[in-house]
Amino acid sequence: MDERTNLINELIVDIYNDIMKIEGEAFRTGQFKDVSITEVHTIEAIGMFELKSMSEVARTLRITVGTLTVATNNLVKKGYAQRYRSESDRRVVKLGLTKKGRLIFRMHSKFHAELVKSMTQILTDDEIDILEKALSSLNVFLKNKYFSEKSE
Amino acid sequence: MDERTNLINELIVDIYNDIMKIEGEAFRTGQFKDVSITEVHTIEAIGMFELKSMSEVARTLRITVGTLTVATNNLVKKGYAQRYRSESDRRVVKLGLTKKGRLIFRMHSKFHAELVKSMTQILTDDEIDILEKALSSLNVFLKNKYFSEKSE
């Protein structure tokens, strides 16, 4: 691994650790002390707009549906999310956010927007394209890795 | 949030989730079934070269020393790490990797090198500089955010 690769690698590791910690603390110390970072990510995966089924949300988060059931129980209890039965297929549970849940969603979006802005504000438009290209390429690489392992 | 910001944001979230899952499974399904991704990160933080104190490793990982004590107990039990007493200050515990621990370290480094390579191989040298600039800027932003919250 050459020096430059190494530097980029160290940046990624450091950024990864920092994001984990900052996200966790932002909520624990703020207005919404009762919501963990994992719960915020679940709220993010449920989304603001259409209702999503348990299976869909679990797939997005790459967790089992059983884990999501437990998480959903807590989110419902705390008043961030709601369960709905699908009319067309009564086995299916649809999830949606409450007003309080949508507030968390917006706060978290803002944090993410800040992250992106901190990177892009020092770059020109052309440079932003390059950043996007690099991230896309990483994403494709990871998807191949993930799905080839699971032979899907 | 404009469309471009949004796309970069979605890429980051998706990459983040994928890395978490892939890292976890790479070890769980491979040769070293008894080591979790958190343990791999601890091994990474201990490092290949000089010994590191408990406090140093905990600070790198942004976890409490108590949590690290528990983690270290397990790593020692499984034969990945070793505890040493500092001669100069007998309160201090130094951590180092065993042969088996260093093997994990190298495997994990390889995974990270692949990540970086997947991004950089489609970029020119100048473009890699831009990527590095963007990541550095994000890193600085996160550090400011982290340390200003803790008022250090």
Next chain:
DNA sequence: CTTAAATACTTTGATAATCAAAGTATATAT
């Protein structure tokens, strides 16, 4: 139509990672 198989979710029991607070041993300062 009835039954079997598949699907969508929930429940349960076990394990890992985490923190805060209390405890132990050693070092430093008064």
Next chain:
DNA sequence: ATATATACTTTGATTATCAAAGTATTTAAG
């Protein structure tokens, strides 16, 4: 010599996670 600070460990509680078993509903097969 004693008090305070530091470095670590232990303990008790909480959260996130999975696999496996269980429930309800739908789809397929006979």
